[in-house]
Amino acid sequence: MEVGALGIIGAIVRFGIGAPPNCPQPRFLRCTTPPHMEESAAAASTSTVQSLDNGDGDGEGIQHPHPIRRRSPAAVHYVGPFQFRMETPDNTPRNILEKIVWDKDAQLSLMKERKPLVVLHKLLPQAPPVRDFLGALKESCNRTGMPALIAEVKKASPSRGILRENFDPVAIAQSYEENGAACLSVLTDEKYFQGSFENLHAIRSAGIKCPLLCKEFIIDAWQIYYARSKGADAILLIAAILPDSDIKYMIKICKILGLAALVEVHDEREMDRVLAIDGVNLIGINNRNLETFEVDISNTKRLLEGERGRIIAERDILVVGESGLFTPEDIAFVQNSGVKAVLVGESLIKQEDPGKAIAGLFGKDISLRT
Template structure:
């Protein structure tokens, strides 16, 4: 069993327990009653006219306690306070891990962050069931994560449609050229390129440069994983990333506001002119 398969097994078991507490009908009703989702596509630099998009690199800052590859990262006693620091540092969106077994996250963390900031929020989990999409909206999420490697084509298409029907956007995560093609085929507007192999957890930053050319300029392109320094952000920016998703480097930094600002400055300075 790969790491991804093992994580998804646990996700399904935990989802079953939540479903027993709040059934499908109830979670759909809560999703429909939630306040409208924020426009994460625009917040991350998206525009219907790609020529009107600016050169600023955006950062999705992550509230992340643990990871399968590194173990414990940070205690984070007050996720709301960390989120406020991310907001003050200029984060365009904030990602909150809600997967518990491998990442130590929870919907309680998400709720605390949602109550603290008005920044668009990504519910970061392994989406394998429509219930989770309704659940994300019910808790005030503006973005959900759809991992192409974890979904069949019909699931990817249906989940993306449901996400849009609920007024949210999806970060559609890819790792290979074939996955990029699948993401584009279903109409993904925000495409992540994760340079971490979810089967082995190895990081290959060069994978971003290899895949970014397959993604049209109309999409928002997010670089994921392998970010430790401003130089790493600048590298992704130079290859055309519109945004980067950063967790470990920020949760371990004692001054996340300054670190975040330096990432934004470095990535923006390195970005090439529009029209990749």
């Protein structure tokens, strides 16, 4: 029952009430330990439950500070026969990325109930064999002398709305492949990007040879197994939403499953965190700030300058320039900054034939026909 009376709320805020049974708990990140990972995860001390900032702003309790919080449930307050939830800064998402992650958390609980990890694990032998995502990027880059293309199958986005009304994911994927894409990225988030795991599965089942990146907001190891069961060859790990320990742990799972992990960063701080993690061989620099949607392609250049660029070259890490690439000049700009691959959605998907648009974007035909 809703209580509109500000007076009551004011009184509660002022005087407080006894903590109800489900009062907000300290926030936790939860990461499921798959059955066969238990030992190695423990051995590597990549703990499966990490505490975050306790919220008082003094940094105490921070193990892996990052700005995206997990949802803490709104406290239910009781005033006589009334019951209501109070909106507080703790249970209201601060930006779109946080909202996406909180919604994902809720959806995931349902999906995991329907298909627990032990069940999912048993389905994996039936999944199509993994393809070499990183190898395909390197091969394409060597062949064309230009950044390899990861072309994105993307119907909509929260910043741009619907990008393409007449959306046939398999036809788009085929056209991308014929016209020189090295790999494909398939959005699977339904609520904000109108993607689906069915699209990923359909593309994989249609005989597409390009390795597939499952473009998802991964916050739980369960999703990696699910992506593999639907035919993914690579997954995305977004540094802005994952603590270092989860990134390390998830990279290990990817290794076991033979998947490539594209670790996405947006700023220097995230880049430095990721460079401190062993086993990272594929980094994406997102030119779009996922919290504000601002796009600036010079972000790619900035993050590859100086010491960071040197470390990346020394370790032979392949870097992908992501988002906001529209012209051959944009491609040349990120190539000169040091990327060996680009991830492109909007500028291709909006064209009548997204595959044919590739030659326009690169300023030349990069298909195998040449």
